[in-house]
Amino acid sequence: MNGLISENGLSRAACIESVAAGRPIVHCITNFVTVNDCANIILAAGGSPTMSRHPAEVQEITSGCSALVLNMGTISDVEAMILAGKKANELGHPVILDPVGAGASAFRRDTLKTLLNEVHFTAIRGNATEIRYLYDGSGLEKGGVDAALSDSITRDDLTSWGALAQRLAKRLDTVICISGAIDIAADSASAYAFPGGSPLMSRITGSGCMLTALMGAFLGGWFEENRRNASGTPDSQSTLQMLTPFDYVIAAQAEMNAAGEIAAAKTEQAGGGTMTFRMHLIDAVSLMTGGLLNEYAKVEKVPLCDL
Numbered sequence: 001m002n003g004l005i006s007e008n009g010l011s012r013a014a015c016i017e018s019v020a021a022g023r024p025i026v027h028c029i030t031n032f033v034t035v036n037d038c039a040n041i042i043l044a045a046g047g048s049p050t051m052s053r054h055p056a057e058v059q060e061i062t063s064g065c066s067a068l069v070l071n072m073g074t075i076s077d078v079e080a081m082i083l084a085g086k087k088a089n090e091l092g093h094p095v096i097l098d099p100v101g102a103g104a105s106a107f108r109r110d111t112l113k114t115l116l117n118e119v120h121f122t123a124i125r126g127n128a129t130e131i132r133y134l135y136d137g138s139g140l141e142k143g144g145v146d147a148a149l150s151d152s153i154t155r156d157d158l159t160s161w162g163a164l165a166q167r168l169a170k171r172l173d174t175v176i177c178i179s180g181a182i183d184i185a186a187d188s189a190s191a192y193a194f195p196g197g198s199p200l201m202s203r204i205t206g207s208g209c210m211l212t213a214l215m216g217a218f219l220g221g222w223f224e225e226n227r228r229n230a231s232g233t234p235d236s237q238s239t240l241q242m243l244t245p246f247d248y249v250i251a252a253q254a255e256m257n258a259a260g261e262i263a264a265a266k267t268e269q270a271g272g273g274t275m276t277f278r279m280h281l282i283d284a285v286s287l288m289t290g291g292l293l294n295e296y297a298k299v300e301k302v303p304l305c306d307l
Helices: 012-022 035-045 058-063 078-091 106-118 128-136 155-172 199-203 207-229 245-270 274-286 290-296
Strands: 025-029 048-050 067-071 095-098 123-127 175-179 183-186 191-194 300-302
Touching (some): 012 245, 012 290, 025 035, 035 048, 058 078, 067 207, 078 095, 078 106, 123 128, 128 175, 155 183, 155 191, 155 300, 175 245, 191 245, 199 245, 207 274, 245 274, 245 290
Parallel strands (some): 025 048
Antiparallel strands (some): 175 183, 183 191, 191 300
16 A cells, blocks of 8 residues: 555555546557557546557657557567657657567567667566566567566565666666566666456456556656646646656556456456456456555555665
8 A cells, every 4th residue: 555655745546637637648559469458448547549550650640649658569560669759759758668578589689679779768568577588688589478487476586576677777767567476666766566466367368468558548647747737837736747657657557456356356246257357357447546546556665676
């Protein structure tokens, strides 16, 4: 619960209000396997998705958006990703990367290197093996996109994974998010663990992609909150403006895990399976409030790691 209070004492649960109030348009260049779920999770959070991916229009499209999500799941649009990413950087829009299958092939390794060289990312979210590859170049060399069993995150190694995430965040000047049995989010100064959620989340296609898209909606909400208040007087400015992109990422991760727990309970009550769970997961995001997030979210600060 304490993790939902930011370093300056503000409630991160209030970030939900920014998404609902700002109706951020989130530009997603994502993979065809999960594109519909990504669009629906953004809509459920209160944002508006656009999935434009042709190089001829992505710069113009992303110019009218609040955030950009780049997903490497089925790479066929590297040029579009770079063009959109550079334009978003130029305009100060948040950019989120999902390095799906990082290291699994030479093409993916080259694409990831190019993206990191050409675009600055506000946040990067991947599973433990993808993030480890980003950190030291190891893992995911067998062609898969799921995390290796050796890269499971348990309570015994939270501090070491937190340290890895912090160091990588500092190196890339970004927020690093690691999805696993216990999720981790870190910037260069601190790391948080998220022990909630549901095992069913790993049994549906795209729960990670949906989380990345949800982070796009929340960071789009952060962008719109700051844009609304940019010309206001100090007295009229929202306290939400004092929250950082990292705060919004923490809120998005907490919301996804809370939705997972709510969806799992409803699925069990209905006697349903994985498809029922998927439906309830998106429902739970669409019905989430700050009060529900405070009730269900589990967020713990990981002991500060020596950098």
